[in-house]
Amino acid sequence: MKLLSFRVKKSHLLLVGILLVAANLRAPFTSLAPLLDAIRLDFSLSAVQAGLIQTLPLLAFALFSPLAGSIAVKYGIERVIFAALLLIAAGIGYRSYGGLFGVYGGTVLIGLGIAMGNVLLPSLLKRDFPQRVASMTGLYALIMGVGAALGSAAVVPLSQLSALGWNGALFAMLLFPLLAMAIWFPQLSHGAARLAIAGEPQQRSGSVWRAALAWQVTLFLGLNSLIYYVVVAWLPSILRYQGFSAEQAGSLHGVLQLATAVPGLFTGHLLARMKDQRAIAVTVSLLAAAGLLGLLALPAFATLWVVLFGIGAGSTIILGLAFIGLRSGTPAQAAALSGMAQCVGYLLAVGGPPGVGLLYDATHSWHGPLLICAALALVMALVGYLAGRDRCLTPAEPLNEGRLSEEER
Known part of the structure; x- marks a missing residue:
């Protein structure tokens, strides 16, 4: 009985640790946006220079994601996740009090730490919760959203305290990684023992880049990232173009953030009941498309369209992350697929907002960008239909992964 109780307690501690790690995968990044104007004024930055601060984490996500799995194979998932938290903590400190170089350099460190956590959490869930991948993914996605909302809501009031300013408000985000490290620290003792489990198919997992199924998962998550970051970046401008006031546009932008967190309450549990996820993948993609087309055709009902989008x-983010565990055969393969999907996804996301901005400058209309994003959401529905089939990457036959047999056809 004592042994069973000890195992239960270890499992609970691991679960709490995973959720606290998840809370660090958005908040240190998104909490910067409400203070960007104050930082611009403090350092006399141009709009382009300020925009680069927001782009650097996405570049770090894209460039470093493919490396995280290999690093975890060598050193152990637990240890690398702890190192990721250390990077986030160091980045928060440097960004807060390192001057202008610290703002840029600290942001890069935060991006590197988040990239490792983004890649390795799906692999960890595949290894330690293989029967609960979908529900656990929904839970940690919910915590990511809640952490981001708390961080964004707290920084402005904190910055208005004379003793803190924007530096102190951003430094307060250090609470997230410090708390996570304190709870995660006991997991470090398992790193060496679990290293073989985490890395056994290292050579085979690299072949995910040649698997059709892996590309279907990657494009589903990548198209979602592209559309989401375009809308997050430009929704206030779109609403202002359609006649809304700055206050109304800002409020609806907040509604968007809350709406993306809502699916974490139910999507994971829904996915856990399904072996085949084609129907839900198509449905949530069409919801996103409907929201975009609604903003274009009937902007008077913007609140409805923003909530739908x-x-x-939010559902496609959870579904895409769940696909990483559901479609992979081993924890190492999940890490490789996660690195591939997030590398491609964030590369697409980096180019989306400036590309849409250039299109608006050329046409002076948001109709074209909204139509393009809606069309991409329809493509995402098609890719989601393919990725949602009850199939799995096969490490033993890497070159045939994702291909249908004659019988399946």
């Missing part, structure tokens, strides 16, 4: 986009 937020629920659709």
Whole structure:
């Protein structure tokens, strides 16, 4: 009985640790946005220079994601996740009090730490919760959203305290990684023992880049990232173009953030009941498309369309992350697929907002960008239909992964 109780307690501690790690995968990044104007004024930055601060984490996500799995194979998932938290903590400190170089350099460190956590959490769930991948993914996605909302809501009031300013408000985000490290520290003792489990198919997992199924998962998550970051970046401008005031546009932008967190309450549990996820993948993609087309055709009902898009986009994020565990055969393969999907996804996301901005500058209209994003959401529905089939990457036959047999055809 004592042994069973000890195992239960270890499992609970691991679960709490995973959720606290998840809370660090958005908040240190998104909490910067409400203070960007104050930082611009403090350092006399141009709009382009300030925009680069927001782009650097996405570049770090894209460039470093493919490396995280290999690093975890060598050193152990637990240890690398702890190192990721250390990077986030160091980045928060440097960004807060390192001057202008610290703002940029600290942001890069935060991006590197988040990239490792983004890649390795799906692998960890595949290894330690193989029968609960979908529900656990929904839970940690919910915590990511809640952490981001708390961080964004707290920084402005904190910055208005004379003793803190924007530096102190951003430094307060250090609470997230410090708390996570304190709870995660006991997991470090398992790193060496579990290293073989985490890395056994290292050579085979690299072949995910040649698997059709892996590309279907990657494009589903990548298209979602592209559409989501375009809308997050430009929704206030779109609403202002359609006649809304700055205050109304800002409020609806907040509604969007809340709506994207809502699917975490139910999507994971829904996925856990399904072996085949084609129907839900198509449905949530069409919700996102409907929200975009609604903003274009009937902007007077913007609140409805923003909520629809937020629920659709939030659900596709959870579904895409769940696909990483559901479609992979081993924890190492999940890490490789996660690195591939997030590398491609964030590369697409980096180019989306500036590309849409250039299109608006050329046409002076948001109709084209909204139509393009809606069309991409329809493509995402098609890719989601393919990725949602009850199939799995096969490490033993890497070159045939994702291909249908004659019988399946």
